[in-house]
Amino acid sequence: MMKNSNIDKLAKDILKSSYLEITDPDFNVTTMKKILRESRKQRVLENILLCFLVFVAVDSLIFLVLWLSGLNIFELTIRLIGMPHEILFHIEKLKNSIIENSFIKYVMLSFGGIMVLLMIIESKLKLLEKPK
């Protein structure tokens, strides 16, 4: 009776010849390209999150400081500050157009700023990471 280990050994020898190679010579390069692209996407996503968090934190801090100083920017008037009329008139106008009249506009502008920032970051990353 043939030993099971011998049958196994023969099976192993036989199956060794079933090993296959990838014939595409560019396989490594194309795979690495995909991975680097993925890596960039992940970083951009992380940057979006980071920028958003920084944006929220900085804005909250500004609102807090103003609130602690007894100023509420939503009720900001020229008389309350007592600064030159022309400058504050323009600030007031800008404030009205982006905050009071449409808060969404303000948010969109902020996101627009973030997107520009991210595009700059992404183009920097593209320059930094080139596949082998």
Place this chain on the structure above:
Amino acid sequence: MDDLYLKLVLEGNTSKFSYFIEKYKGMAFSIAFRIVNNREDAEEIVQDAFLKAFRSLDKFRKDSKFSTWFYRIVVNSSLSRARNKRPELSSIDEEDITDVVVESVESAYSSLDLSDQKKFVHLALEELSIENRLLLTLYYLNENSIDEITEITGIAQENVKMKLHRARNKMYKILNRNLKSEIQSLL
């Protein structure tokens, strides 16, 4: 070595991932090919598997070897691709093989040159079911342990042993039949 490169990649040195591609692409391709039975599909699966592995690299807990974890991704991707493609083949009976069968395969197989050996093994594997091909590839070609095969395929340990035994017997029977008919055609 895998751990070192894993650390480097996780630290942001993405280009070091090429180490894993170079090391595991061959075996991953053999596994994928045995399941989908098509070169192009297998290459695509391996590429996607590397991408999936990279995406979830931070979730790899090191409870097992990187290769085991990665081959599981390859097997799952291949199985989902193969599921809708073709029916399983396996008409060979499951009785135990005799020493005569093994000895006859051994002598006929060793008399073949390398390219014919490859051809006959390939033909025999093609006749087996996907599961049988996969188990034989993992155990005999990749030399994975039963525990690792359990982890890669999700088949219970006891079933792996039994299925492996049956798969090996079937392979011998198919090889014996094919080799016999080849010899007869030569005479």
